Amino acid sequence: MAKTVTVVIDRSDAGAQRRFEVPVGRRETVLDALFYIQNDLDPTLSFRCACRVGMCGSCGILVNGGERLACRTALEPLGPVVELAPLRYFPRVKDLVVDFSAFYSRYRAVAPYLKPRPAVVDPVVAPPGSGLREEIDLGLECISCGLCLSACDVVGQVPEFLGPAALNRAYNLVADVRDAADAERLEVVGDRRRGVWQCHSHMSCVEVCPKGLAPTRAIAHLRRKLVAQAFFGRRPRPVPSQQRFAEGAR
Amino acid sequence: MQIEQVDLLILGSGGAGLFAALHAYDTNPRLAILVATKGLLGKSGCTRMVQGGFNVVLDPRDSLELHFTDTLKGGRYLNDQELAWVLVHDAPATIHELETRVGCFFDRREDGTIHQKPFAGQSFDRTVHRGDLTGIEIMERLRDQVLARGIPVWEEHRAVELMVAEGRCVGALLLDIRQGRFVGVEARATLLATGGGPTMYKISAPSLEKSEDGLALAYRAGAVMRDMEMVQFHPTGLLAGAGRVTGSVLEEGLRGAGGRLYNALGERYMARYDPERMERATRDVVSRAGYLEIMAGRGGPQGGVFIDVSHLGADFVRKTFPGMVQRVRDVGFDLATGPVEVSPTAHFHMGGVAIDPDGHSSLPGLYVAGEDAGGVHGANRLGGNGVAESTVFGRRVGDALGQEAAALPRGHLPPQAWEARARHHRRFWERKGGENPAHLLQELRQLMWEKCGLVRNQADLQACLVGLARLRDRLEAVSVAGSPSYNLRWSDALNLESLITVSELIAAAALLREESRGSHFRADFPQENDGEWLKNIFMALSGDATRVWTEPVRFTRQRPPGWEAGKEDEAQHGTRVAPGTV
Ligand SMILES: Cc1cc2nc3c(=O)[nH]c(=O)nc-3n(C[C@H](O)[C@H](O)[C@H](O)COP(=O)(O)OP(=O)(O)OC[C@H]3O[C@@H](n4cnc5c(N)ncnc54)[C@H](O)[C@@H]3O)c2cc1C
Numbered sequence A: 001m002a003k004t005v006t007v008v009i010d011r012s013d014a015g016a017q018r019r020f021e022v023p024v025g026r027r028e029t030v031l032d033a034l035f036y037i038q039n040d041l042d043p044t045l046s047f048r049c050a051c052r053v054g055m056c057g058s059c060g061i062l063v064n065g066g067e068r069l070a071c072r073t074a075l076e077p078l079g080p081v082v083e084l085a086p087l088r089y090f091p092r093v094k095d096l097v098v099d100f101s102a103f104y105s106r107y108r109a110v111a112p113y114l115k116p117r118p119a120v121v122d123p124v125v126a127p128p129g130s131g132l133r134e135e136i137d138l139g140l141e142c143i144s145c146g147l148c149l150s151a152c153d154v155v156g157q158v159p160e161f162l163g164p165a166a167l168n169r170a171y172n173l174v175a176d177v178r179d180a181a182d183a184e185r186l187e188v189v190g191d192r193r194r195g196v197w198q199c200h201s202h203m204s205c206v207e208v209c210p211k212g213l214a215p216t217r218a219i220a221h222l223r224r225k226l227v228a229q230a231f232f233g234r235r236p237r238p239v240p241s242q243q244r245f246a247e248g249a250r
Numbered sequence B: 001m002q003i004e005q006v007d008l009l010i011l012g013s014g015g016a017g018l019f020a021a022l023h024a025y026d027t028n029p030r031l032a033i034l035v036a037t038k039g040l041l042g043k044s045g046c047t048r049m050v051q052g053g054f055n056v057v058l059d060p061r062d063s064l065e066l067h068f069t070d071t072l073k074g075g076r077y078l079n080d081q082e083l084a085w086v087l088v089h090d091a092p093a094t095i096h097e098l099e100t101r102v103g104c105f106f107d108r109r110e111d112g113t114i115h116q117k118p119f120a121g122q123s124f125d126r127t128v129h130r131g132d133l134t135g136i137e138i139m140e141r142l143r144d145q146v147l148a149r150g151i152p153v154w155e156e157h158r159a160v161e162l163m164v165a166e167g168r169c170v171g172a173l174l175l176d177i178r179q180g181r182f183v184g185v186e187a188r189a190t191l192l193a194t195g196g197g198p199t200m201y202k203i204s205a206p207s208l209e210k211s212e213d214g215l216a217l218a219y220r221a222g223a224v225m226r227d228m229e230m231v232q233f234h235p236t237g238l239l240a241g242a243g244r245v246t247g248s249v250l251e252e253g254l255r256g257a258g259g260r261l262y263n264a265l266g267e268r269y270m271a272r273y274d275p276e277r278m279e280r281a282t283r284d285v286v287s288r289a290g291y292l293e294i295m296a297g298r299g300g301p302q303g304g305v306f307i308d309v310s311h312l313g314a315d316f317v318r319k320t321f322p323g324m325v326q327r328v329r330d331v332g333f334d335l336a337t338g339p340v341e342v343s344p345t346a347h348f349h350m351g352g353v354a355i356d357p358d359g360h361s362s363l364p365g366l367y368v369a370g371e372d373a374g375g376v377h378g379a380n381r382l383g384g385n386g387v388a389e390s391t392v393f394g395r396r397v398g399d400a401l402g403q404e405a406a407a408l409p410r411g412h413l414p415p416q417a418w419e420a421r422a423r424h425h426r427r428f429w430e431r432k433g434g435e436n437p438a439h440l441l442q443e444l445r446q447l448m449w450e451k452c453g454l455v456r457n458q459a460d461l462q463a464c465l466v467g468l469a470r471l472r473d474r475l476e477a478v479s480v481a482g483s484p485s486y487n488l489r490w491s492d493a494l495n496l497e498s499l500i501t502v503s504e505l506i507a508a509a510a511l512l513r514e515e516s517r518g519s520h521f522r523a524d525f526p527q528e529n530d531g532e533w534l535k536n537i538f539m540a541l542s543g544d545a546t547r548v549w550t551e552p553v554r555f556t557r558q559r560p561p562g563w564e565a566g567k568e569d570e571a572q573h574g575t576r577v578a579p580g581t582v
């Protein structure tokens, strides 16, 4: 007899089936279980995915109460009964599918895009170890999956809080020698109500990040920058050396 | 039905769709642009899944001519040379823009300049990357810039039909997946950037939401298609049992760095297929070799072959390929210290909609960029030229749209015409207890893998067409029930329809091409036949029939080695038009 796991799903329709018996092999993930249920047991189940290899951040859900990517969570070790539910604080679309507006409204607030400095016209020369990129590299691979937001205790208490991912992005840009908007961004993240001072360093975001990033570290850096700015004012940043591109390739 | 009006409708939010949106917006900020995408903004699609990286000439010792020649050689000279030249020529400026305007930051060399790594089929190490998960950086940053400009995006709205009036594409019918209802969008210009995605094979790599929708839509709307037989299989798709991770790609850089391939007997079998280039031969060659080893019974426990990079040193592997190491660890193996079982996996569709260098298709009002377009890669795509294509052409077609779209006429269709198409896609709701589209998809994948896969022959391809016709009949027996909101079974039915349509074109073109070239291999015609087949196969729907014809490749920039000038003139005149129905 193949081994089975009982999967219990928080459905949006209170009358819909919630418990399913799913056969499980060694390499199957929670996402595979969802496909099996939807294909063969209950076609009305809704869930979301795209890449299925932990790159797109579309498949975040609560697995036994904790934030996980369904595609990177092995099913078998989770035990005989597995409970699945949609992420916290995100408006639900249907079943396990949520609306990412909760994520983007916060993310957008920090102006999450590079605003290039006019003095930087070519790619920056950044030898490994030069200190130009090391801190940024540690926080770069965010896939905007929203797990950190769902796991953040502060968001529950202070809904305006910008949350870990947006602050992590803000730090990456503030630390980027190519960017011209550090002042306006620091103002947003320094806001008493929404900004970095709300973080209690519970580290829940660090625990759930599927990419091993530490938004709390970015938040600590931002706080330091804010303090330094308050004491010493803004310091002009040197223009980095650049890799010359041929005129035609600019 | 709600019918919206915009100037420019962009279908798809991968590299091509988003870069086009940025450039169209920056060229003409007053253009009313709407991006509609089947998945989430910037998260769906395969640009997001790019691992290895992006081919571009940056080093003074390299040259555009070398990259161009590599691309044509890789494509076995079936490429549209003007498109291939644009790819090579615009790639440096695209990387420059990604780094200095969009906000990407790629890996650096010791001297601090942009690092370029080795990939297969290339005469110079020219692949730019961010670790071994490059697509995340490219898509996150493109997405950021779309947010910066406030360009409207409708997520989880899939195009189900391009609407045509008086010979023009006048917009698209979209299904709002969340609400389960249809919305019409009238547009002066429509850009198709849905990223192809040959997911009609048992083992395949693309993101799971992709189903060749763009190609099916364009074909139904009457656009000219080309090179449909050319489907690329990547040699190293991970095997993970019945799990959905199966088919995901272990990146090409592993072979570029010196990774070796073994069969179950421990033989380094590439020595038999390409003793000179070995594992660094192009994908078509390496994939077929793996497939033939597996078919000859020299496969492993999961029916695959093995990639081994452990001799490069565990530390080097962990540092250079952290994403791949993690993925392999997820399924219970260790890439850094031992062999990992892999199989060829359907990866990319070289065929697609015929375009000119600014993305115009044969259908006025319809523009195409990225994997939906055909011609750039010929019979086989080089690793690293795919994301280059989607960004280069997205950018360029975005410029063209910024200049042209506002002046294009706005076509109109009566509401009944929109309703009629919506009804067609709702037909599955009228039945009860019918076929399960998820099961039909499985059957389709098995059929295409066996009969129209890496090694083809006439009898199999004929059987494939018969099988496809049967699946098409059974599609008409599919039933869907429950709430229309986020109904995945309905999605499956719509995906199945697109995939069957495109599979028919692949099989028909594969039957016609009686030779082997690039990724198309005919066991009954195992040789490349330059005399007869330096030709492209074109297809277009006209009325109820499919027009199929061939045209000799125009060598506008470079002739294949050994090709004589006189022969070319002869071939130009000898255009063969083979009408027929698919
Ligand atoms: C696993 C993997 C790894 C790869 N690695 C590399 C690499 O290292 N180097 C390289 O050069 N190339 C690589 N490629 C190829 C590369 O990803 C593609 O060539 C390229 O990114 C395609 O870009 P695109 O913009 O055309 O489509 P995509 O990026 O796939 O985007 C398509 C978009 O269209 C949407 N869409 C689909 N259907 C519809 C519809 N009906 N209506 C509306 N929207 C729709 C999708 O949701 C998505 O948003 C890889 C591909 C895969 C699958």
Ligand code: FES
Pocket: A048, A049, A050, A051, A052, A053, A054, A055, A056, A057, A058, A059, A060, A069, A070, A071, A072
């Ligand atoms: S499906 Fe992409 S991260 Fe899980």
